[in-house]
Every structure is written in structure tokens, then in C-alpha cells.
Amino acid sequence: MQMTFDFSRMRNMPTSVWYDEDGLPIEDVQEFIKQRREELIERARSGELSPEQAEKEAADKFYGRLEVKFVSPDTSPVVALWSPEMVAAWIVKKDFNVVLRHSEEFYKGKSLWVSFERTVPAGPGEPPFATRRQKGHDLIVFGQTSLFTPGFDFTGRPFDYSDMRWFKKLREVLIDGTTLKAHGKDIEHGLTKLIKPEEWQFLTFSQDGAGRTILSDEEGHPKFQNITFLSREVRRCFPKHSGMIEERVNLREVRRWKVHIDKEPKGKRRFLYNLLRTEFKDGFPLNFHSDAERLETVKNLMGKNYKYVEPDSFKRFLNGVLKEYCED
Structure with missing residues (x-):
């Protein structure tokens, strides 16, 4: 997904008419800027430009910022309902900013340069099938996350919750049903309701055809979508300090x-x-x-x-x- 340039900035540009490299007027300025941004990102990916050089060229030519970093709020925002991805992030990392990475309100419009190294075919004159290591930078545009797809948090660190080890801890508390509960939209009847503690013995997270996280029964039949948890209950059950569930009140x-x-x-x-x-x-x-x-x-x-x-x-x-x- 490519970031959208704020075209209201064009009012402050030197002229209302844009010209290409050949001096011809540009009819579709939005498409022109999109292509030039993509070219800068590709040049950074290939190692031709550093992120700083790409950002400078984008600014000099009024293409807009490429990287828009997430900035941690001064006051911790109150996000009452957490998705399964947010719960997984909390159980694994116990870091609120990592949790916010999975909330559209906070990841929308944000991006980050991430360095990488990859193997590419060697250049002309090299032996057949020879390879070399190429260093570059990718512009990660933050979008919707999934329990089943690896991604990057706001600092560029990778995350991957697909092994479901965190779910073993969560399921234990949900089956108990006294300290943590979840709601979901019953796919068959279309109603949002409390997911009963005894149901968690058989429910597992999976994906529907659109890549959304759902709950399915032991036979793989979809049962619930739009699953939510109360954040205060999750954080109460999985506080930053360690200890078994039964011990936590004493802590x-x-x-x-x-x-x-x-x-x-x-x-x-x-x-x-x-x-x-x-x-x-x-x-x-x-x-x-x-x-x-x-x-x-x-x-x-x-x-x-x-x-x-x-x-x-x-x-x-x-x-x-x-x-x-x-x-x-």
C-alpha cells in the first residue's frame, strides 16, 4: 500500500503548472508524484540512495515526506477494546506501543525506513550463477496486521504470532472465565455475544477468505468474527510482573x-x-x-x-x- 500525498500542499508550490523532464506540462499531477515517489523508494531499496537522500529529493521536488514515523503519545491513550492481535502483542512484549501498532487509529498513514541485505545476481562479467549481497532500505508502510502474517512494529522490529504459543496462556484464563472474557459476532446468527468459557476448549484462531482473524471450532467451521477483549482485563491477567494467575492478587x-x-x-x-x-x-x-x-x-x-x-x-x-x- 502506497502512502497518499497531501495535495493541499500544492497551493504553496511555486507554480500551478507542473512540467516533466522534457519540459512538457503534466496532466495528471497525482499520478506523476506517485510514480516519482515509487522511483525514489526503489532507488533506496537498490542501495543507490540512502533514506536521507531519498527524503531530501522528495522534499526538494515537493513529492511529500516518504517516512512518517509513529510518535508515542504524551498521555497513554485509552483503548478499551483490544483485538486478538493486540492481545497477542501484549502477552508477548508487554509494551503498549507494540499493542498500538495493531490499532488502525495509530498505524494509519505511518511508515518507516528499514535496512536489509539480500542476495542478488552478480553483474556483467561475473561467472554464471554468481551472486552478491546487496544492502538497501525498504519503506515499510504500516497497515492491517494479522496473527498469521509476520510484520514490523513501529521501531522496525519484526513480530510473528503465528506459532500460537501465547494463545496457550490466554486460553487457560478464558476457560476459567472469572478474570477475562471475550465477545464476538456469531457468524451464523449475526449477533455479538459473550463467548462462553466452555467454548474456549475447542475454539482456535484462524483466517477467513479476506484475511481477517476469526474463531473456528475443532472441525474448522467458522464460529465468531470481530473478536474483542477488554484491555483492562487483559492487562490485569497479564501484568508486566511475572507470576501465576492465582498469585497475582497477592502481588x-x-x-x-x-x-x-x-x-x-x-x-x-x-x-x-x-x-x-x-x-x-x-x-x-x-x-x-x-x-x-x-x-x-x-x-x-x-x-x-x-x-x-x-x-x-x-x-x-x-x-x-x-x-x-x-x-x-
Whole structure:
């Protein structure tokens, strides 16, 4: 998939008429730019140009940037529902940016130069069937990922989840059904529903004809598509620290709610307390990546009821509620 040039930039170009190398006016400027971008990428792939040289030539001739890197957000975004690819990425790497690589919102329009070395036929004058090693750079344009197709993350590191070793860990938790659940669209009836824990004994991930990830039964019959998991449940079951599922509560994954509280909360405190108790039944999570992510998560839970202008005042309010109603 080739990146699309932002043609609104053409308003800032020296002239509204483009000419080719022979001085003839170009009728289809969009196609002309696309071809020239492809030529630059191919010259970098062959080793004729470095990525820096290709980018400079593209900028000098108003062809647009070739590489558009992913930049990690200052505040961890809240992505409530995770796809199977995102879950696999978390279990294998425990890196939130690697998870975001599998979300269209974050990979769309992003690309990266990746170096490589390959074997090619030797040049003229060399013995028949002789080969040589060629160094070059490929422009990886990030697109949709699959459990069954190797790819690259935002840093250029390869990933491949097709061995399904990560699924053995996931299936164990899903069959238990108490800490992690998944929903999917029933292919036969067209309804989205909870996938029952006992069904996970026989379900396996596979691909449909369009390359999308689905769940099939033991006989290979498609059963569910559009499978989603709650991110907070996945991260609760597979935190960054190690340990068996049964041990994780003891490893202080959550700050448990008090069984007995001195006095019932009122007003805004009561609203937030009830909201958090409903959302985090086992206790308030301790495994957020940052304090900013913690605050953003609670803010999104509150929705239209969030009315704080100053983040610091909201942080003090949240900490006060947790101090009052959670165990130390």
C-alpha cells in the first residue's frame, strides 16, 4: 500500500503548472508524484540512495515526506477494546506501543525506513550463477496486521504470532472465565455475544477468505468474527510482573476496597466511589503505565460528569477517595 500525498500542499508550490523532464506540462499531477515517489523508494531499496537522500529529493521536488514515523503519545491513550492481535502483542512484549501498532487509529498513514541485505545476481562479467549481497532500505508502510502474517512494529522490529504459543496462556484464563472474557459476532446468527468459557476448549484462531482473524471450532467451521477483549482485563491477567494467575492478587496488582468504611460517601465522592467499585470490582488497579494514564482512565469513566479544569485538583480528589475507601 502506497502512502497518499497531501495535495493541499500544492497551493504553496511555486507554480500551478507542473512540467516533466522534457519540459512538457503534466496532466495528471497525482499520478506523476506517485510514480516519482515509487522511483525514489526503489532507488533506496537498490542501495543507490540512502533514506536521507531519498527524503531530501522528495522534499526538494515537493513529492511529500516518504517516512512518517509513529510518535508515542504524551498521555497513554485509552483503548478499551483490544483485538486478538493486540492481545497477542501484549502477552508477548508487554509494551503498549507494540499493542498500538495493531490499532488502525495509530498505524494509519505511518511508515518507516528499514535496512536489509539480500542476495542478488552478480553483474556483467561475473561467472554464471554468481551472486552478491546487496544492502538497501525498504519503506515499510504500516497497515492491517494479522496473527498469521509476520510484520514490523513501529521501531522496525519484526513480530510473528503465528506459532500460537501465547494463545496457550490466554486460553487457560478464558476457560476459567472469572478474570477475562471475550465477545464476538456469531457468524451464523449475526449477533455479538459473550463467548462462553466452555467454548474456549475447542475454539482456535484462524483466517477467513479476506484475511481477517476469526474463531473456528475443532472441525474448522467458522464460529465468531470481530473478536474483542477488554484491555483492562487483559492487562490485569497479564501484568508486566511475572507470576501465576492465582498469585497475582497477592502481588499487589490492585489496591483492595475496604470491607468496612467509617462513613458513607456523599455527593461527588459517592458518585466516583460507586463508579470505581462497579468498574474495578477486585480493587483499584496498580498496574497503570503512568499516573497520566491512571487519571485519563478515570476521567473517561466519568464521561460528562468530569468537570475539573485543573488536572491537579482532580488528582487530589481521586487520591482522597482512594485513601478513604481502599486498604493501605
